[in-house]
Structure formats: structure tokens, C-alpha cells
Amino acid sequence: MKSLINVPETVVADALRGLAVAHPGLAVDVDNRVVVRRDAPVAGKVGLVSGGGSGHEPLHGGFVGPGMLSAACPGEVFTSPVPDQMVRAAAAVDSGAGVLFVVKNYTGDVLNFDMAAELAEDEGIQVAKVLVNDDVAVTDSLYTAGRRGTGATLFVEKLAGAAAEEGAPLERVEAIGRQVNERARSFGVALTAVTTPAKGSPTFDLPEGELELGIGIHGEPGRERRAMMTAREIADYAVDVVLADLRPTGPVLVLVNGMGGTPLLELYGFNAEVRRVLDERGVVVARTLVGNYVTSLDMAGCSVTLCEVDEELLRLWDAPVETPALRWGR
Amino acid sequence: MKSLINVPETVVADALRGLAVAHPGLAVDVDNRVVVRRDAPVAGKVGLVSGGGSGHEPLHGGFVGPGMLSAACPGEVFTSPVPDQMVRAAAAVDSGAGVLFVVKNYTGDVLNFDMAAELAEDEGIQVAKVLVNDDVAVTDSLYTAGRRGTGATLFVEKLAGAAAEEGAPLERVEAIGRQVNERARSFGVALTAVTTPAKGSPTFDLPEGELELGIGIHGEPGRERRAMMTAREIADYAVDVVLADLRPTGPVLVLVNGMGGTPLLELYGFNAEVRRVLDERGVVVARTLVGNYVTSLDMAGCSVTLCEVDEELLRLWDAPVETPALRWGR
Numbered sequence: 001m002k003s004l005i006n007v008p009e010t011v012v013a014d015a016l017r018g019l020a021v022a023h024p025g026l027a028v029d030v031d032n033r034v035v036v037r038r039d040a041p042v043a044g045k046v047g048l049v050s051g052g053g054s055g056h057e058p059l060h061g062g063f064v065g066p067g068m069l070s071a072a073c074p075g076e077v078f079t080s081p082v083p084d085q086m087v088r089a090a091a092a093v094d095s096g097a098g099v100l101f102v103v104k105n106y107t108g109d110v111l112n113f114d115m116a117a118e119l120a121e122d123e124g125i126q127v128a129k130v131l132v133n134d135d136v137a138v139t140d141s142l143y144t145a146g147r148r149g150t151g152a153t154l155f156v157e158k159l160a161g162a163a164a165e166e167g168a169p170l171e172r173v174e175a176i177g178r179q180v181n182e183r184a185r186s187f188g189v190a191l192t193a194v195t196t197p198a199k200g201s202p203t204f205d206l207p208e209g210e211l212e213l214g215i216g217i218h219g220e221p222g223r224e225r226r227a228m229m230t231a232r233e234i235a236d237y238a239v240d241v242v243l244a245d246l247r248p249t250g251p252v253l254v255l256v257n258g259m260g261g262t263p264l265l266e267l268y269g270f271n272a273e274v275r276r277v278l279d280e281r282g283v284v285v286a287r288t289l290v291g292n293y294v295t296s297l298d299m300a301g302c303s304v305t306l307c308e309v310d311e312e313l314l315r316l317w318d319a320p321v322e323t324p325a326l327r328w329g330r
Numbered sequence: 331m332k333s334l335i336n337v338p339e340t341v342v343a344d345a346l347r348g349l350a351v352a353h354p355g356l357a358v359d360v361d362n363r364v365v366v367r368r369d370a371p372v373a374g375k376v377g378l379v380s381g382g383g384s385g386h387e388p389l390h391g392g393f394v395g396p397g398m399l400s401a402a403c404p405g406e407v408f409t410s411p412v413p414d415q416m417v418r419a420a421a422a423v424d425s426g427a428g429v430l431f432v433v434k435n436y437t438g439d440v441l442n443f444d445m446a447a448e449l450a451e452d453e454g455i456q457v458a459k460v461l462v463n464d465d466v467a468v469t470d471s472l473y474t475a476g477r478r479g480t481g482a483t484l485f486v487e488k489l490a491g492a493a494a495e496e497g498a499p500l501e502r503v504e505a506i507g508r509q510v511n512e513r514a515r516s517f518g519v520a521l522t523a524v525t526t527p528a529k530g531s532p533t534f535d536l537p538e539g540e541l542e543l544g545i546g547i548h549g550e551p552g553r554e555r556r557a558m559m560t561a562r563e564i565a566d567y568a569v570d571v572v573l574a575d576l577r578p579t580g581p582v583l584v585l586v587n588g589m590g591g592t593p594l595l596e597l598y599g600f601n602a603e604v605r606r607v608l609d610e611r612g613v614v615v616a617r618t619l620v621g622n623y624v625t626s627l628d629m630a631g632c633s634v635t636l637c638e639v640d641e642e643l644l645r646l647w648d649a650p651v652e653t654p655a656l657r658w659g660r
Contacts, residue, residue, distance in 0.1 A: 001538075002521040002522070002538065002541065002558055003521075003596055004521060004564070004596040004597070004599070004600050004631070004632060005560070005561050005596055006560045006561050006562050006599070007560075010599075011595065011596070011599060012595075014561070014598075014599035014602050014603075015595045015596070015598040015599045016598075017599075017602035017605075018586075018597075018598035018599050018600065018601035018603075018605070018620065019598050019601075021601065021602065021605045021615070021618060022586075022598070022601055022618040022619075023618075054595055055593070055595060057594035057595045057598070058594055062594070077595075191332040191333075191334060192332065197596075208331075208332070211332065228332055230335070230336045230337075231334050231336050231344070232336050234334065256348075260591075260593050260594075261590075261591050262334050262628070263385070263387065263628055264387035264388055264392070264590075264622070264625065265342075265345045265385060265387045265407075265627065266333055266334040266335055266341070266345070266527075267334070267348075268345040268346075268348035268349050268352070268387070269334070269335060269336070269340075269341060269344030269345045269347075269348050270334050270348065271348035271349075271351065271352055272344050272345070272348035272351065273336075273344075273348075275347075275348070275351045285351070288351060288352040288353075289352075290348065290352050290654075292594070292622070295593065295594065297593045297595065298591055298592070298593055298630065300332065300334070301334070302334060320659065322658075324620075327657055327658050328652075328657050328658070328659065329650065329659020329660065
């Protein structure tokens, strides 16, 4: 496998330099690996900070901006950022109203955000945390105790970010983040393995005629391997697994997410099958997002995330957002 | 290679069904393969119609909406749409103010849009055309006489679309489209071949240690093959080839476009190198767009498009747009 890079050692720094020049609304500290919305801290506004290993772009740096994250801390590829990054980010965005850490449930991320929260509080910053653990595929896995955090991260960051932008206090922003995570579930499949720049070859073996059901966003093993399935069959499987756990009674937001290497043409076709299953199960879709948002470098595959919403959460979804990857007005 | 599809024969129809349910602002005629903004025809507004083979998503269906295309006609994968689609699209969007066809320079597209223009004019619709031929890699190639139309299509559709949205008459919308094409140049590279759903395997052979310079968006051969290069070396080569032909004296819009299979992390790193070269050559960058916009299914690689702009074109770039793939407010 070939990568469009200079050397593996500078992949993250190079990407941050490229992010900085493309998006003047972001202040990017390449040396310290912190991406902050340029107008931070915003007076009276709760700060939202997230982060995690790189390789899942646009998550998280592409979600920094008005209406979503205040700052993101990118780690090395598939490696947690360190507490120092998170403390710097918190200090940069705290207006005195406090900071919410949005943490995907991977052991390294959880430990480092916990330590960062203590350090930030020592500096007088009020910190709350929301843990995202939406992946119903497996309990415990390669990097996780409990369920992994995947596609629901986008919903947590958007909806809590909208609440923060409107001036909600920290307890409220945290409560919305928790509520979104509790109402959201995901399931992913891989058609190919992922190649990291450092390794330069696929990180696991997935034969030509098979797919992996329940894959994680680092290519962690899922539930089972099967002979290759059609989009229709994958949608039936994935949506039913999610619905077995979520059982929504109200409308849902749908994220049909590409893992990076699957063409958008295919993702839209898959979305048609996802909608068919949801219609058959009597689930009403309020909004749908299709694209590569929570990726695993060049891995082919997709995930489905459903998030049950009430009127308030739907209003927060529709609220304006201005980030590199999600951007809309009123 | 595995694809997330049902069967190759329904890939385009399936994607259109998925596009329709994801984007209520679009009216999608799946049987006749026409994607129209739902509020068309808009009184007094010039209609913008484009189209081409599928497999380049989000181009063109993802660019339909207020501020950009009025309608798109998707063909089969890498195959021109037929005149009937284009005439239907023109009839659906014409308010009496006329329709502009935006045509990428591929032999099939050119012939079919020419025929469609005649048929539409027979129906009393005034039609103008803009041919996009921005790819400086080669003159004449597998599907083209003259230069190929690639990344500049996005700029033509956005800028002419903004002018149409503001109420500019057909001659003005056409003139802006031509001006944008004349001021824009592209160059692309491939790291891997592309796999079409119908073939199910790479359409050409590109060995592990090599890349192809000057590739087209259907994997058509480029200028030369070389031993694999770094992002820095590719940026030097690509930008200099573009600048040898464009020689801008004013600021430029930059599109750092992914071919589909290259991770966004790498595209941003490549953007840093593109900006470095432009800085070294004294070219001022007004705006930068980084992402997968004019793709070639799962092909790994990228292209660079530069478009020289004056104040008026920059204003049109910044004007609101509301499509699946490009969306921003004031």
C-alpha cells in the first residue's frame, strides 16, 4: 500500500499544517497538537474539547468551529493524545463557564482525559466529561473495556456543541451529551483492512471473499467473519443489531458513515437499504447524514449510527454549525 | 476488491434512492435518472444543468441545490448520461430564463449534451453551454479530444451557480462559467488503480512501488509513471505543471481533491505541501477546499486545481450554497 505522505513520523504534523492553512477560522498549534476555534474563549460560553488518535478524520479536528467543538487534540495515528494537549485545549477555550470533555471509550483516551481533567481543575477550570460508548458490536475489545465509542461521537459533539453555542451552562451541556450517547447506537462492518502509514501494509488479514461484521474504527476484530454480503444483507444485519439494543419509540437521526475507502456512490446505495430496513421496522427518520465522518484511514466499509431525538435535540441538530466538515446556516 | 453494493447493474439506481431519502431538498427521478432541486423552476432564474458518468461522487448530484446546480444527470459508472436525461433536466429547471449546460470535456458527454441542447431548443428552451477542460496533464486521451474536464468543474458549477442564484441573465452566467474554466487548471496523480463495480477488479495495473502522474478521473493514463514519490515531491511536480500553464497574477482558489481512496489525513498533509510550493512561487491563496469532491470511486490519489479569481469571482465563491456536498451560509 502506498500513502500520500512525506515520512510516517510527520504525518500528523503535516496534516495539521495543511488544516491550518485551509481553515483560517481555526488556530492550529502544530507543535503542541491542539486545534482551537480562533475566537476562543467565547465570553460566557462552555468550551467543548475532544480528541483521540488520528486516522479518523474529519473527526475531531474537522468538527472544530462555531456550533460544535471548541478544540480538538489529535494524537498520533490510532494513539491517544496526551493530557498536556487536553489541558492546553481546556485553558485555551475556557471563558470561566467550564469545559466539557467528549471522550470516546478507549482505555488510553479515558485515562488521559481523566488525568487532564484533574490537572485542568488544579488550574481552576471546571471540567465535566461525557463518555461515548455507542458501538453495540462487542463488549470489551482490543483497546476498550466496555463498548467502543464510534459514530455517536459526531452526534454528541454536534448536539452538545449547539447547546453550548446557545449559552447553556455546563451541567446542561453535559446532560445533553450524556443523553445523546444514551440514545445512540452504532454498528460497523469492514470490507478491507486498514493500512497505517507507519506499517505501510494492512494491519490485519481480511480475505477477498469475506467481510468482518462489528469491526472497530481501528480495525479491531468484530463479532464474526462471513462470506461477502450484499448491501441489502449488511443493512438488514447492522440495523437489526442496533435496533435490538436501542428500541427507539421516537424519530431518529441516521449517520451512514464511510470508513474511508468506500466510494460515496456505494454509501448512498447502502443508505437506501438502511432506510428500507428502518421503514420495515417502523422507525421514523428525522435527518440523514451520509459520508466519511468517523473513518479508519483507507479501510473500506461503513457503519450505521442511530440516535433517537426529541424536538429539542432535533432543533439542536438543525442549529447552525461552521466547521471544516459540517457546515450549515439557519 | 469488494464493493458495498447489491449487484453491479443497480449501483446507480440504488445510490439515487439513497440520495433521495437523505436529502429532502432534492427531487430525484430514479427511473429517468435526473436529480433536481425541489423548488425548481425558480421564477426568473437561469437553470444550471450538469451531468456525466457516475463514480465521481459527490460530483454532480451532490452539487445540486440553491447556489449551485439546478439539476444533474448521472450516467452509468464512467459512462455519459443520454440526451433524454439532459432534456428532462432542462425542462424541469427552465423558468423561461434559459439553461446553462456545464459539460466536462469527454467525447460522449460533449456529443450527448450537444444533442440535448438541440432537442431542448426545439422545445423552446434557450440553452447555452460551457465546456470544462482544465486538466493540463495530457492533450487527447482515452475518452477525450483535447484536455479533460476534472476539478475545475466544481468551481464552474459553484461560481456560475452563485451568479444564477443572484438572478444574472443567461449570457452572464455563461460568461462566468467560461471565465472560470479559462482561469482554472488541474493536475492529478494516482497511487492505485480504480475498481469499478462491474469489473470487480482494478481497471489497470499500477505496481506497488510506482505512481502515475497526470492520471484522469477514470484512471486514464497520464504523463508518466515514476517510482513512488513523497507528498512534497508530488506537490512540487503537480503545482509547477499547473503554474506553467496558468501563470496567475492574482489570488487563486485551491482545490486539493481526493480521488476517493486517499485518507483525509493525507489530503491535509498534501495541502500543506501545495501551499508551501505556492508560497515559494509567490502565488496568493484566497480560499482552499480540501476533500473528496471529484473522485474516481476507490482510487487512491489526488489532484490539485487552481482557479485565479478577482473580487467578483471571490464574492461568488463565498456566496451561500446549500447542496449535499457543499453547504454554507453567509
